[in-house]
Amino acid sequence: MAHRSLVSVLALACACPGSGSSDSEGTTTGVATTEAATTGASATTAPTTGEPGTEVASVVHSFGNYLMTPYLEIEPCVQWTLHNDEPIYVNAVTLVNDGGFHHSNWFAVPEEVFAGEDGFWDCSSREYNEITAAVEGTVLFAQSTQSRQEAMQLPAGAVIKIPARHKIVAGVHLLNLGSTDLDSELRMALDIIHPRDIEAVLAAMHLDYRDLAIPAGKHSRFTGNCSFRHDVEKATGKPLDVKLYYVLPHYHYLGEFFGLQVMGGSRDGEVLFQLDGFNGGANGAAFDPPVDLSDADGLRFSCGFNNWLNKEVGYGIGDQEMCMMLGLIDARVMIESRVSQNSQLVGVDDGKVMHEAECDNYALFKNPAQGPPAPEELARPLYVPPADPGDVDLEPTKSCFDSAPTAAPDAPVTLTSVRDSIFTPSCTFSSCHDDGAPAAGLDLQTADGLADRLLNHDVAADTPDALVTPGDPQASWLYRLVAECEPQNGEGAVVRHMPFNAPTLLPDPLVAKLRAWIEAGALDD
Structure with missing residues (x-):
């Protein structure tokens, strides 16, 4: 990508799990x-002062x-x-x-x-x-x-x-x-x-x-x-x-x-x-x-x-x-x-x-067009541009639905494939569960020892479930986090599903792959 120039904007990075969360790695x-x-649709908010509301x-x-x-x-x-x-x-x-x-x-x-x-x-x-x-x-x-x-x-x-x-x-x-x-x-x-x-x-x-020259093997700061x-x-x-x-x-x-x-x-x-x-x-x-x-x-x-x-x-x-x-x-x-x-x-x-x-x-x-509203705009009703035919009644975000328990799994059903198709793009891609500073101490990036980490990880959440219970997906906290829109912890409180900051779940065949791997005994291939 070309270097950005005047007012060229670049989108920006983040902190895991997220600002304001009690379990946040970033603040x-x-x-x-x-x-x-x-x-939602056009709405009016009326303040308690008796003044006109904001449309x-x-x-x-x-x-x-x-x-x-x-x-x-x-x-x-x-x-x-x-x-x-x-x-x-x-x-x-x-x-x-x-x-x-x-x-x-x-x-x-x-x-x-x-x-x-x-x-x-x-x-x-x-x-x-x-x-x-x-x-x-x-x-x-x-x-x-x-x-x-x-x-x-x-x-x-x-x-x-x-x-x-x-x-x-x-x-x-x-x-x-x-x-x-x-x-x-x-x-x-x-x-x-x-x-x-x-x-x-x-x-x-x-x-x-x-003018970045970030030294190898060190922490550094540029001001x-x-x-x-x-x-x-x-x-x-x-x-x-x-x-x-x-x-x-x-x-x-x-x-x-x-x-x-x-x-x-x-x-x-x-x-x-x-x-x-x-x-x-x-x-x-x-x-x-x-x-x-x-x-x-x-x-x-x-x-x-x-x-x-x-x-x-x-x-x-x-x-x-x-x-x-x-x-x-x-x-x-x-x-x-x-x-x-x-x-x-x-x-x-x-x-x-x-x-x-x-x-x-x-x-x-x-740009001169970026001036304040003209007097005639102030006197007219709120203008709303027309919606494209395919956008009528479209919600800003998709609704979340629990993963279908009968969905056929994406093949092959192996830990390597789970890592390559689920963990890498959705769990380590945003550096939440990488090998540097993994969220909740769970490294899903490093291939060596991955099976052992999944089976023996000390779950930070308030839940009686192990992270992975071989043979039992529903008793596996990892599976529930990716298969349910509103997973509940041991106290019945709803926690955030994964991937982090995703409005919906992963595609059903990928969730089914994780389910099938656990059902087959969560084997290390």
Whole structure:
């Protein structure tokens, strides 16, 4: 994938199991908050003050399914034409997929840009690039790395504006690490509000540490000092006036930390956001109230890595790493701050090799179409664009159904096949149960000793069941977690099913494969 430039957004990594969970391996701190987007048909919320309520309507679209053959890695584009005759103002975005979507970056652009039919397409066939998408339109959303279900809920009154006759486009990175086909559907929901309820039309901020040289066999940290005050004031001719509403960090499987601090001013050093760990969860966070940076010089961001490999890792995709953040701001300009060179080794702190650099900063005025609502919009009823025929009454997420106990298992029924078709793509793909810092101490990645770990693992959950009980799937906690939408622990409390952050279960033939392997005695092949 090409290096990202101004306001090019990358989707972002996560922490296992997830923010706010009592059993979470990853945590967020500071004043940031995460919320789920509202869903369903048009609705009105009436406050207790007697003032008019906020009108909200949800528009849902299915992009269809993408069939990923075993071990496929591909980067297509995808498109949804809104057919909107008027601007719409998006307060929340929800994205759902069935797995294999490593990350995706979303923009709203005029209909004539990257002209062609909706659905999936070859990016090069329409000369798609994210710089053009950002300049011709606006940044809409970024998917956290490997997240199957994600909602970006902005604070009340904060919106992404999609002008009239626009469409939504994205470049997506698809990766099937499994030994079986993966047929994954992609859905998106937009929650839109009435123009009269708008307080801020947001623009994008992008922080990016590109000069990565992550040392082999060590923990390390890279910090970018992004003092963008001078560049923004030079571009606008006015004092710095930036309010931060939303952040979404991004690193890959070696990442173990992301931190964001205020740089300069009376709040110098204040921690705004912190993330520890990595998984397939949704880790964007909103600030309510927004963070006023008018007194600051800029922002300081850090990424920490645990490079357990025997080689140095640089910046890129595949087995390389990234360190970046998408921010949504109320400002006159879009802001890009990046470290492209001159990263310096500054010492060792608590066993971590510390690197630091100054950011190059750029400010670019927003597209003129990204202005506030026109007076006539304020007087009209809430405008909702028409739904595509196939999207009528479509829910933002699929309903979950327990796995069919009579389903025929995918063959062969061996532990190696279970590992290759289930554990690798769904349990270790998001680094929850890898061999580095496995969730609940369960390493499902390492082939050696896997059978012994499955049979003798000390289950952390409050359940009388062993992780795997040979011959008895229903007495096997692992099977119940992947076969039931609402598995209950020993106290009768519902716990989260697996895969983590998935709205639905794995395909029935794969769940049946695990069931059949346990029924046959959970043998080590």
